[in-house]
Amino acid sequence: MIERSRTYLVKEMFGPTLQGEGAHSGRACVFMRFAACNLDCTGCDTDFSPEGAVRMSADEVVARLRALDTSKTQRVIVTGGEPTLQWDAAISAAIRGAGFRVHMESNGTRVPAGPVDWLTVSPKPQHHPAGLLLADKVTADEVKVVVDGTVDEAKLDQYAARWRCEHYFVQPWMDATYQQNLARTLELVQARPRWRLSLQLHKIVNVP
Numbered sequence: 103m104i105e106r107s108r109t110y111l112v113k114e115m116f117g118p119t120l121q122g123e124g125a126h127s128g129r130a131c132v133f134m135r136f137a138a139c140n141l142d143c144t145g146c147d148t149d150f151s152p153e154g155a156v157r158m159s160a161d162e163v164v165a166r167l168r169a170l171d172t173s174k175t176q177r178v179i180v181t182g183g184e185p186t187l188q189w190d191a192a193i194s195a196a197i198r199g200a201g202f203r204v205h206m207e208s209n210g211t212r213v214p215a216g217p218v219d220w221l222t223v224s225p226k227p228q229h230h231p232a233g234l235l236l237a238d239k240v241t242a243d244e245v246k247v248v249v250d251g252t253v254d255e256a257k258l259d260q261y262a263a264r265w266r267c268e269h270y271f272v273q274p275w276m277d278a279t280y281q282q283n284l285a286r287t288l289e290l291v292q293a294r295p296r297w298r299l300s301l302q303l304h305k306i307v308n309v310p
C-alpha cells in the first residue's frame with residue numbers, strides 16, 4: 103500500500119535549469135535535492151545539510167515541481183546528498199504520476215525503494231566508512247565515475263563489469279587537485295575508450 107502521509111526532508115528545489123553531467127547533459131529540467139548523505143566525501147561540492155531544508159509531503163513536492171517547470175520539461179533530476187535514503191514508492195508514484203520522468207543520481211550504496219526512469223550511479227568507495235559497501239542488484243542506466251587519484255583503469259574495468267549499461271562517463275573531481283584529476287581523466291578516456299568525458303556543464307555556463 104502506498105503511504106502518502108509521510109514527509110521528506112528536501113534541501114532545495116530549483117528550475118528551470120539544465121542537467122550538466124552525463125548522457126543527458128544539456129537537457130532542460132528541474133532539480134530536486136534531498137538533504138542528508140551516507141558518505142562524507144573529501145571535496146564534496148554539495149550542501150546537503152539539514153540546515154535550511156524543509157519537510158514536504160509528496161503532494162507538496164509535486165506542486166512545487168509543477169510551479170518550477172515553466173518550460174514543461176517534465177523531467178526532474180533527483181539528487182542529494184544521497185536520494186535513496188528517502189526515496190520510496192509513495193514519492194515515486196506521486197512524481198511519476200504527475201508526468202515527470204525521474205532521473206536519479208546515487209552513490210550506488212542502496213537500491214532505490216521506488217521506481218525511477220533513469221539511474222546514474224556515481225560510485226565513491228574510496229570514501230565509504232568501514233562496513234558500507236556498494237549495493238548489489240542496482241540497475242544503472244549510466245555510470246559516472248568522478249576521477250581522483252584513486253581511480254585507474256582497473257577500477258573502471260571493475261565498474262563496467264559490475265554495472266552493465268550503455269553509458270560510461272569519467273569526470274574530473276573539481277577539488278584542489280583539479281588539474282591532476284583532469285589530466286588523469288583524459289588519460290583514462292584514451293586508455294578505455296568506452297568511457298566518455300563528462301564535464302560539469304552547468305558550472306561552465308554558470309547556471310545553478
Ligand code: SF4
Binds near residue numbers: 183
Ligand atoms: S556521495 Fe555525493 S553528496 Fe554524498 S558526500 Fe559524496 S560527493 Fe557529497
